Amino acid sequence: MPAARRAALSWLEREQVFKWLPFVPVQALLVFLLLPFVLLVYLSLVSWRITRGVWWHAPFVGAANFAGAVQDERFVWAVIRTFGFAAAAVPLELGLGFGLALLCRERFRGRRFYTTLFLLPMMIVPAVVGYDLSMLLIDQGPLNQILSLLAGRPVTVRWISDYRMAKAAIVGADVWQWTSLVFLIVLSGFAGLPPDPIRAARAMGASRWQIFRYVELPLLKPVLAIALVLRSMEALKIFDYPVLLTEGGPGNSTETIAVYLWRVGWDFTRVSDAAAMSLILMVVVVMYTVIAIHILRRERRQLAEEAAR
Amino acid sequence: MAGIRLAGLTKAFGASRAVDGVSLDIPDGEFVVLVGPSGCGKTTTLNMIAGLEAPTAGDVYIGGERVTDREPRDRQLGMVFQSLALFPHMSVFDNIAFPLRIRKTPPAEVRARVEAVAETVRVAPLLGKRPATLSGGEAQRVALARTIVMRPRAFLMDEPLSSLDARLRVEMRTELKRLHATLRATFLYVTHDQAEAMTMADRIVVMQYGVVQQVGPPLAIYADPVNHFVAGFFGVPPMNFVAGAFAADAGRLAFRAAGVTIVLDRPAEAVTAHDAVLGVRPEHVRLRDGTGGWTATVSLLEPLGDETIVFLDYGGATSIVATVDPDEKIAVGDRRRFMFDQDKLLFFDGTTGERILR
Amino acid sequence: MKRRWLVAFVRHAILLAWTAVTLIPVYWMLNTSFKHSGEWVTWPPHWFPEQPTLENYAQVLTPGSTIFELGRQTLKVLKPLWDSLFTATASALVAVALGSALAYSWARFGTGGKNYPYSVLTIRMLPPIVIAVPFLVYYVSLHLLDTYAGLILVYIATSLPYVIWMMLAFIEDVPSELESAARVMGASRFRVLSSVVLPLTVSGLVATFLFVFILNWSELLLALTLTNTQVSTIPITLNKFQSVNEGRDYGPQAAIGAIATLPVVALGFLIQKHLVKGFSFGLLRK
Numbered sequence: 020m021p022a023a024r025r026a027a028l029s030w031l032e033r034e035q036v037f038k039w040l041p042f043v044p045v046q047a048l049l050v051f052l053l054l055p056f057v058l059l060v061y062l063s064l065v066s067w068r069i070t071r072g073v074w075w076h077a078p079f080v081g082a083a084n085f086a087g088a089v090q091d092e093r094f095v096w097a098v099i100r101t102f103g104f105a106a107a108a109v110p111l112e113l114g115l116g117f118g119l120a121l122l123c124r125e126r127f128r129g130r131r132f133y134t135t136l137f138l139l140p141m142m143i144v145p146a147v148v149g150y151d152l153s154m155l156l157i158d159q160g161p162l163n164q165i166l167s168l169l170a171g172r173p174v175t176v177r178w179i180s181d182y183r184m185a186k187a188a189i190v191g192a193d194v195w196q197w198t199s200l201v202f203l204i205v206l207s208g209f210a211g212l213p214p215d216p217i218r219a220a221r222a223m224g225a226s227r228w229q230i231f232r233y234v235e236l237p238l239l240k241p242v243l244a245i246a247l248v249l250r251s252m253e254a255l256k257i258f259d260y261p262v263l264l265t266e267g268g269p270g271n272s273t274e275t276i277a278v279y280l281w282r283v284g285w286d287f288t289r290v291s292d293a294a295a296m297s298l299i300l301m302v303v304v305v306m307y308t309v310i311a312i313h314i315l316r317r318e319r320r321q322l323a324e325e326a327a328r
Numbered sequence: 329m330a331g332i333r334l335a336g337l338t339k340a341f342g343a344s345r346a347v348d349g350v351s352l353d354i355p356d357g358e359f360v361v362l363v364g365p366s367g368c369g370k371t372t373t374l375n376m377i378a379g380l381e382a383p384t385a386g387d388v389y390i391g392g393e394r395v396t397d398r399e400p401r402d403r404q405l406g407m408v409f410q411s412l413a414l415f416p417h418m419s420v421f422d423n424i425a426f427p428l429r430i431r432k433t434p435p436a437e438v439r440a441r442v443e444a445v446a447e448t449v450r451v452a453p454l455l456g457k458r459p460a461t462l463s464g465g466e467a468q469r470v471a472l473a474r475t476i477v478m479r480p481r482a483f484l485m486d487e488p489l490s491s492l493d494a495r496l497r498v499e500m501r502t503e504l505k506r507l508h509a510t511l512r513a514t515f516l517y518v519t520h521d522q523a524e525a526m527t528m529a530d531r532i533v534v535m536q537y538g539v540v541q542q543v544g545p546p547l548a549i550y551a552d553p554v555n556h557f558v559a560g561f562f563g564v565p566p567m568n569f570v571a572g573a574f575a576a577d578a579g580r581l582a583f584r585a586a587g588v589t590i591v592l593d594r595p596a597e598a599v600t601a602h603d604a605v606l607g608v609r610p611e612h613v614r615l616r617d618g619t620g621g622w623t624a625t626v627s628l629l630e631p632l633g634d635e636t637i638v639f640l641d642y643g644g645a646t647s648i649v650a651t652v653d654p655d656e657k658i659a660v661g662d663r664r665r666f667m668f669d670q671d672k673l674l675f676f677d678g679t680t681g682e683r684i685l686r
Numbered sequence: 687m688k689r690r691w692l693v694a695f696v697r698h699a700i701l702l703a704w705t706a707v708t709l710i711p712v713y714w715m716l717n718t719s720f721k722h723s724g725e726w727v728t729w730p731p732h733w734f735p736e737q738p739t740l741e742n743y744a745q746v747l748t749p750g751s752t753i754f755e756l757g758r759q760t761l762k763v764l765k766p767l768w769d770s771l772f773t774a775t776a777s778a779l780v781a782v783a784l785g786s787a788l789a790y791s792w793a794r795f796g797t798g799g800k801n802y803p804y805s806v807l808t809i810r811m812l813p814p815i816v817i818a819v820p821f822l823v824y825y826v827s828l829h830l831l832d833t834y835a836g837l838i839l840v841y842i843a844t845s846l847p848y849v850i851w852m853m854l855a856f857i858e859d860v861p862s863e864l865e866s867a868a869r870v871m872g873a874s875r876f877r878v879l880s881s882v883v884l885p886l887t888v889s890g891l892v893a894t895f896l897f898v899f900i901l902n903w904s905e906l907l908l909a910l911t912l913t914n915t916q917v918s919t920i921p922i923t924l925n926k927f928q929s930v931n932e933g934r935d936y937g938p939q940a941a942i943g944a945i946a947t948l949p950v951v952a953l954g955f956l957i958q959k960h961l962v963k964g965f966s967f968g969l970l971r972k
Contacts, residue, residue: 026869028874028876029399029748030841031876032399032875032876034382037791037875038794038795038797039791039797040787040791041784041787041790041791042788042791042797042798044784045784045785045846048784048839048842048843049809049843051839052817052839052840052843054824055817055820055821055824056820058820058823058824059816059819059820062819062820062823074761074823095687115704117924118700119700119701119704122697122700123701127694127697127778129698130755133701135955135958136705136708136709137705137708137957138954138955139706139709139712139951140708142900142947142953142954142955143947143950143951144903144904144920144921144943144946144947144950145904145906145921146904146906146920146921146924146925147715147921147924147943147946147947148711150924150928150939150943151711151712151714151715151940151943152711152935154714154715154718154940155710155711157715157727159728159729159731159813160727160731161710161714161725161731161733161938163704164729164730164731175915179780182778184751195708195711199708238937252810252811255813256813256814256815258814258815258906258907259907259921260904261907262928263924263925263928266774266928271952276815277772277813277814277815277907280815280818280819280911281815281818281907281911284818284822285911286953290819290822290823293828294818294819294820297815297816297819300813300816301812301816301864302794302814304811304812304813304816305808307811308807308808308811308812309968311811312804312807314809315804316804322768358941375866378866378870379869379870380866380869399869399873399874400866400869400870401869401870401872401873404871404872406870407866407867407870409863409866409867410863411861411863412861413861413864413866413867415864415867415868415882416883416886417885417886424880426868426873427871427872429872430868430872430873430877431872474871478871478872484870501767543750587875
């Protein structure tokens, strides 16, 4: 039936139809995945454990789960700890990544070698990174050996069993893996700097430092913003490293939000408590997301205006 | 081959109207240039004719058929774009063959037609190349070939020469005109360059703010503009404008402005508008020795070789520009007298800009 | 002259130090993966295997399934490798197809409104643990728990934001006049996509595909939540190994790490240039 097929095709061709074609499956998928959020709210209002009957028979308890979550010291500490990890790791990643990119921005012998090699960590499976570091950090491991060599005397840092050092190890794992991403982003930011304003500044007699401070740095702002938004978002999700490196320990000293929620939901099977905590976490993240998206939109708009000029 | 007719074509974006009620009749075989400053709606008009944008109101007819609701591919028009829009991932041959292959033309015929067209626009040696390796002029010809090969009912061109350097642009103008003569097809050409419009068009359509200001042959528009905008748009250097007002002078009409008073050969009642603008083209400003006219100081000279442009400070807000013979003995700082050719003076309403006293 | 030498010296000293930091962990994994069990933990640690062996690789790559016995286990990764390969490939394919079509529609027609790509981005910003809890219950009811389809559906959704943003950067690079030209010359909208847009964004599509593939290949938390025994990806397997086996089978684990990492690193270097676009959210100057 070529006529019918032609008619169908020309209907699909109409702009009002055509432009919505990809939206149908995507929105369907999103709706399909949105239902669990309704479920999340429901679960947070009842008292249910995986081991206790079917969920739709669970008794309604109102805000009790939320009250419990806020009073759960372990949860509160996991939140504080996660933000602490992010606050320690993200500035380090930004600083190191920016510094390394600064050293690699101009041409010199060996530049290709360094820039290629520095990208390696971000391509490694995070679970593998966590596991790999667990080998390096054992008490009689290569890291302590290197430190002993550097110090000239035996050094035995208990990286995994000391609660302070374990925290440092988690931050270290994040920094090791994700400095590479910041490096990549900033390096391409440098590559995209428009040459004319810098030449103009040089012609006006600006020093190298002045050019950097007053011309290049402001031009790099969007790129730095993206690195900051991306990294702080991801740092709040830390899960793989504690699970594989320290298993949240010693004690609960490296238990992040994700790890604790995982334990509450799966190991302790307190699904309703986990749901309430998830909702609290979601509110925090949504607030953060609104800020992040605002930054993104502002920078994109500014770039578009620049391009239009 | 077909003519194009637009009836009340309108395109609104929100509250603003990019194109506002454009009606136009282009007979088969005519070379029409749509000209105006950027943002005047000329490209939107062209896109609506091609079917790339849907009009808010109004209709497009091609060869007498209403095509307003048809997809671009069903309109059989040839279009050359500002960026030329050659497909970078295809060879020149494949670029020219593209419209034929879309229509499932047999390969042998594709080859024959592509080669024939390549011959006419002199791109035959380039067929194996990629667009990125072509010079500006070559790319231009390929874009034309790709349009000609599909034997469109009419040609639409959207500033196709703007990417070329000045000399090549002048050459291509001549070539396009020659092409039009050979093909005898309808050409609708959009540009912001008044020189392109003047040199190529059978008829010019001047647009501003989405509205057609004037339609006519180039020389008629140049000599007899309907308003201040059209008058100022054509001509290099542009027309001189002197703001002033009408007054009665012993029963006759007089135009008074700072430093200049012109008594016209008309009764005082000929005009009611008080504020007015005098327009006079530089070639109608005469430098003279002796008496008569007004005095001015020569403030700037721009010798062009075939003529010299003279800026005269006469006491008004702006200088009067005149073109004079290159052999004229003149220097900056000279005090000279000047006059206008009385029969070439144009007057415009001071508020609406409309031509008065025609 | 002297100053320039000093600058070069300092530069290389710092960069070499970071090179060491970057390489040592990777090297240590490879090193351990070639060691016999007696050399896994020694003092001082061995920087080269004294008797290099492939037995760790041989062990994990033999067919069969992982056996957990008292205190010890024999790990087999052929099934997890296949599971990872299948879920990551299938989800990347679908996500790239849907996401790039969506990105195209948004870039050309503004479908879904000015903020659509930003709102899609929130999917990515949500910590996966938040959706993990309800998904468990949801998937149990739908019989999707521990199935390929269940994991792939979630991966498609979490990949979409990156696909959309990465492809936006490539699609915005295609001049829309090319598409108009093709349409005026008689091409249908679908023909425009296949003859003009697709060939011009093919490198972007490949890069995006590989990128999303790596993302899903590496994912741990959702896989841990939504799958268990029937489906078991590489990261989960590694995790199971780590938590079950207190004795720590360093050698086989290192071999799994190497197997999981090397192909991805190879792919990553292939798309290195395009990787930035994916992370740039259209904020890079050209």
